[in-house]
Amino acid sequence: MDMQTSPATALRIDGARLWKSLMDLARIGGTPKGGVCRIALTDLDRQGRDLFVQWAREAGCSIRIDAIGNIFARRAGADDSLAPVMTGSHIDTQPTGGKFDGNYGVMAGLEVVRTLNAAGVRTRAPIEVAVWTNEEGSRFVPVMMGSGVFAGAFTLEHALAQRDAQGVSVAEALAAIGYAGQAGAAPAVGAYFEAHIEQGPVLENHERVIGVVQAALGQRWYDVTVQGMEAHAGPTPMELRQDALLAASALVAEVNRIALDRLPHARGTVGSLEVHPNSRNVIPGRVKLSVDLRAPDDAQLLDMDAALRAACARIAAERGLAIGVEQVVYFPPQPFTPHLVEAVRANAADLGYSCMDVVSGAGHDAVYVARVAPAAMVFVPCADGISHNEIEDADPAHLEAGCNVLLRAMLASAGVVA
Amino acid sequence: MDMQTSPATALRIDGARLWKSLMDLARIGGTPKGGVCRIALTDLDRQGRDLFVQWAREAGCSIRIDAIGNIFARRAGADDSLAPVMTGSHIDTQPTGGKFDGNYGVMAGLEVVRTLNAAGVRTRAPIEVAVWTNEEGSRFVPVMMGSGVFAGAFTLEHALAQRDAQGVSVAEALAAIGYAGQAGAAPAVGAYFEAHIEQGPVLENHERVIGVVQAALGQRWYDVTVQGMEAHAGPTPMELRQDALLAASALVAEVNRIALDRLPHARGTVGSLEVHPNSRNVIPGRVKLSVDLRAPDDAQLLDMDAALRAACARIAAERGLAIGVEQVVYFPPQPFTPHLVEAVRANAADLGYSCMDVVSGAGHDAVYVARVAPAAMVFVPCADGISHNEIEDADPAHLEAGCNVLLRAMLASAGVVA
Numbered sequence: 144m145d146m147q148t149s150p151a152t153a154l155r156i157d158g159a160r161l162w163k164s165l166m167d168l169a170r171i172g173g174t175p176k177g178g179v180c181r182i183a184l185t186d187l188d189r190q191g192r193d194l195f196v197q198w199a200r201e202a203g204c205s206i207r208i209d210a211i212g213n214i215f216a217r218r219a220g221a222d223d224s225l226a227p228v229m230t231g232s233h234i235d236t237q238p239t240g241g242k243f244d245g246n247y248g249v250m251a252g253l254e255v256v257r258t259l260n261a262a263g264v265r266t267r268a269p270i271e272v273a274v275w276t277n278e279e280g281s282r283f284v285p286v287m288m289g290s291g292v293f294a295g296a297f298t299l300e301h302a303l304a305q306r307d308a309q310g311v312s313v314a315e316a317l318a319a320i321g322y323a324g325q326a327g328a329a330p331a332v333g334a335y336f337e338a339h340i341e342q343g344p345v346l347e348n349h350e351r352v353i354g355v356v357q358a359a360l361g362q363r364w365y366d367v368t369v370q371g372m373e374a375h376a377g378p379t380p381m382e383l384r385q386d387a388l389l390a391a392s393a394l395v396a397e398v399n400r401i402a403l404d405r406l407p408h409a410r411g412t413v414g415s416l417e418v419h420p421n422s423r424n425v426i427p428g429r430v431k432l433s434v435d436l437r438a439p440d441d442a443q444l445l446d447m448d449a450a451l452r453a454a455c456a457r458i459a460a461e462r463g464l465a466i467g468v469e470q471v472v473y474f475p476p477q478p479f480t481p482h483l484v485e486a487v488r489a490n491a492a493d494l495g496y497s498c499m500d501v502v503s504g505a506g507h508d509a510v511y512v513a514r515v516a517p518a519a520m521v522f523v524p525c526a527d528g529i530s531h532n533e534i535e536d537a538d539p540a541h542l543e544a545g546c547n548v549l550l551r552a553m554l555a556s557a558g559v560v561a
Numbered sequence: 562m563d564m565q566t567s568p569a570t571a572l573r574i575d576g577a578r579l580w581k582s583l584m585d586l587a588r589i590g591g592t593p594k595g596g597v598c599r600i601a602l603t604d605l606d607r608q609g610r611d612l613f614v615q616w617a618r619e620a621g622c623s624i625r626i627d628a629i630g631n632i633f634a635r636r637a638g639a640d641d642s643l644a645p646v647m648t649g650s651h652i653d654t655q656p657t658g659g660k661f662d663g664n665y666g667v668m669a670g671l672e673v674v675r676t677l678n679a680a681g682v683r684t685r686a687p688i689e690v691a692v693w694t695n696e697e698g699s700r701f702v703p704v705m706m707g708s709g710v711f712a713g714a715f716t717l718e719h720a721l722a723q724r725d726a727q728g729v730s731v732a733e734a735l736a737a738i739g740y741a742g743q744a745g746a747a748p749a750v751g752a753y754f755e756a757h758i759e760q761g762p763v764l765e766n767h768e769r770v771i772g773v774v775q776a777a778l779g780q781r782w783y784d785v786t787v788q789g790m791e792a793h794a795g796p797t798p799m800e801l802r803q804d805a806l807l808a809a810s811a812l813v814a815e816v817n818r819i820a821l822d823r824l825p826h827a828r829g830t831v832g833s834l835e836v837h838p839n840s841r842n843v844i845p846g847r848v849k850l851s852v853d854l855r856a857p858d859d860a861q862l863l864d865m866d867a868a869l870r871a872a873c874a875r876i877a878a879e880r881g882l883a884i885g886v887e888q889v890v891y892f893p894p895q896p897f898t899p900h901l902v903e904a905v906r907a908n909a910a911d912l913g914y915s916c917m918d919v920v921s922g923a924g925h926d927a928v929y930v931a932r933v934a935p936a937a938m939v940f941v942p943c944a945d946g947i948s949h950n951e952i953e954d955a956d957p958a959h960l961e962a963g964c965n966v967l968l969r970a971m972l973a974s975a976g977v978v979a
Contacts, residue, residue, distance in 0.1 A: 343796025360795065364841060374946060376830035376853050377778065377922030378761025381820050383946075388831055389817050392810035399807050402799050412794035413806055414841045416834065423782060423832045423851040433841040435794050504795030528792060528801075 154262055156550055158543030161254040165542070168194060168234065168250060169242040178533025179242055183235035183277035184212070184313065189320035191234045195249060195274055202256045204272070208324025210299055212276040212317045213289040218256050220269035221560040226333035228266070228557040229516075230255065230549060231273030232508060233289070237281055241535020243340045243525060243542075249274050251338040251546040255553060267558030268333050275508040282307045283316075290508035293329045294515045332516035334483055334556040337509035338549045339520060340537050344528030345501055352544045353491040353498035354522030355484060359510040360408065360437035360502055361444045361476030367394065367455065370465040373420060373428025385464045388418055388427035394466070397454035398434055401447050408502050409447060410437040439502055440476050477510045483519035483552070490551035496544050519552070521545050572680055574968055576961030579672040583960070586612060586652065586668065587660040596951025597660055601653035601695035602630070602734035609652045610740060613667060613692055620674045622690070626742025628717055630694040630735045631707040636674050638687035639978040644751035646684070646975040647934075648673065648967060649691030650926060651707070655699055659953020661758045661943060661960075667692050669756040669964040673971060685976030686751050693926040700725045701734075708926035711747045712933045750934035752901055752974040755927035756967045757938060758955050762946030763919055770962045771909040771916035772940030773902060777928040778826065778855035778920055779862045779894030785812065785873065789882040791838060791846025803882045806836055806845035812884070815872035816852055819865050826920050827865060828855040857920055858894050895928045901937035901970070908969035914962050937970070939963050
């Protein structure tokens with residue numbers, strides 16, 4: 144399919160319609176501060192799902208629900224036996240979430256369908272819009288639950304058995320909202336695209352409209368415990384101290400240096416740190432801290448792991464105290480599929496949007512889907528890089544641009560019947 | 562008075578009797594773990610006070626209570642118009658306190674009186690044993706309340722008006738336990754000695770029995786707030802971060818360096834540090850921490866203050882975030898009285914005890930009394946330097962040695978009538 148000669152080249156999505164869909168959906172669980180609280184598998188989630196299903200049916204789609212509650216809205220293709228070209232994201236939110244995280248990817252998929260309908264465009268392969276269950280993990284872990292089951296990252300049984308803080312299982316919650324669908328092997332996907340706000344500051348900082356996502360960073364998370372000796376700050380001279388916070392502070396600096404030594408994509412963060420006994424005039428006896436290391440490939444991530452362990456050993460030896468390191472999470476790096484990434488880049492350029500190559504530092508449903516299907520992502524800026532916050536915001540023009548790129552990339556994959 | 566020719570030279574306190582007094586007193590508020598919980602101005606404090614008063618009366622002392630509840634047990638001198646030679650400490654404890662902190666100084670004073678009684682020694686000046694109200698400050702602040710009022714560090718009215726967490730005032734609590742005594746100007750004190758466990762590791766580390774306390778360190782305490790920018794750890798590249806914890810960690814290292822540059826006596830501690838939002842995968846947006854600087858003289862303490870403020874300004878500028886510094890406490894350095902310090906040293910040497918010069922890093926009632934009277938302290942080791950803990954422990958032989966030094970130093974000041 145040569146896009147330059149296709150009538151599809153002139154197609155543009157309706158930015159105002161996309162924006163209205165986002166705002167209408169955001170009323171379900173809308174908060175006084177302008178955010179959204181629509182926790183996975185609650186009645187508000189059901190209301191959001193029902194609205195999507197209603198809109199998708201009105202757009203002529205058929206609906207399929209799988210056993211973990213993922214919704215697939217399908218627009219038939221000229222050859223409906225072909226594997227669908229899929230897009231999607233999630234509509235569950237953090238407790239103090241925004242209107243765009245996840246919701247944008249789903250509404251952009253719906254807008255692609257509506258645009259094709261309005262223009263009477265028939266695609267060769269079918270088009271599907273997916274709503275993945277429980278991406279956020281606020282109520283049930285693991286996060287990215289629906290896409291994780293779809294991709295075989297963990298089993299359906301494992302996911303269904305998870306319970307929230309009140310003891311309600313995923314299976315029970317799915318049944319309660321009427322979204323426990325049919326079990327069965329996940330169908331093949333021809334290509335998967337996910338449009339998403341960046342949730343970071345890179346695009347805004349570089350004044351670009353489209354982020355061409357190369358890969359999702361691999362992640363290793365650790366719990367670190369520094370065990371020193373609690374003592375009175377006044378009577379204990381400097382040379383007789385085993386100050387756990389002083390050692391922990393050296394480690395915070397090292398985690399930062401480990402990432403700085405591996406720019407541009409490596410990241411190192413200590414987000415959580417707790418001091419015991421945390422009293423003004425007591426030398427800290429114990430500090431617990433988290434370490435979060437991210438890198439675009441496994442070799443670099445393993446190198447960072449080794450550097451972290453070496454830093455802990457060196458600090459412990461120098462300061463005469465004990466430092467324990469336990470890895471608690473590993474997500475492998477996930478490159479996206481080169482020819483789909485290139486389709487995103489080429490179509491963004493064709494449309495005249497400024498763009499740049501980026502990596503995804505956060506997890507997304509596309510990261511799991513990429514394990515079982517060709518996949519790529521389209522990022523658009525969000526205001527001040529802020530997400531997971533009620534003040535999360537995005538420029539309607541940027542959302543429109545990202546959706547136009549999505550439309551063109553999907554058409555390139557699905558093919559257009561003249 | 563030449564001690565070498567006096568019959569007092571041969572006097573020794575009764576170590577077993579001293580130990581028994583400590584153990585008997587420790588039963589009032591004794592905890593299952595072997596500590597003591599006898600909070601100021603509670604009924605347990607009353608029971609402890611009553612026992613002291615009973616013992617002091619049995620030892621022939623007269624009792625005087627002042628308006629803040631300080632107890633003075635007086636053994637008359639040959640010239641009772643002379644200003645008394647005083648010793649003492651406190652019997653209130655921390656909630657998880659030990660048997661020795663404070664209690665040792667009071668029981669050592671009682672043991673001095675009993676020893677003089679048993680030997681029939683008459684002193685020229687009267688001897689007094691003081692029990693200072695609310696040294697610990699666990700229930701009512703300010704700490705060192707009784708000695709603070711005595712020394713004019715703050716007014717009686719201010720102290721009486723303070724309230725605990727339940728809204729009970731010091732005045733009400735004193736009346737309730739029957740220890741609201743007579744108001745009036747504090748009488749002159751000829752000399753004040755206080756025996757105390759070191760509450761630190763220096764004597765044990767140097768294997769010395771007696772610490773000759775030169776001065777109490779001055780203290781400046783600060784609240785520091787580092788204001789950065791909260792952001793997602795994954796999507797935010799290293800160069801676009803304003804990580805409040807990374808800046809705070811640099812400050813923790815600087816506080817340590819500020820003290821290390823001013824050894825042997827300077828101290829710098831960050832005891833409390835709180836991270837917001839303290840989530841594993843969120844770059845910390847705000848950190849609040851305490852800084853505790855101590856030094857033996859005001860010039861050095863001011864120099865440390867300037868170094869702290871310079872470090873905060875430099876770190877804030879380098880990292881592009883804001884650091885606020887607020888001083889919340891100032892205790893001036895307090896040198897002890899040279900001829901009394903020398904009396905402690907000389908008598909310890911005469912008695913054949915190993916000794917060394919030390920500073921007091923913590924506050925003690927003697928630090929306030931030193932503002933209005935000649936004063937000195939005698940330190941003895943405590944096990945592993947641990948205090949304010951139910952496992953606080955001390956060697957009976959060390960307690961006996963400290964009490965013998967106290968006896969001799971007091972006799973040297975009071976004079977013995979042959």
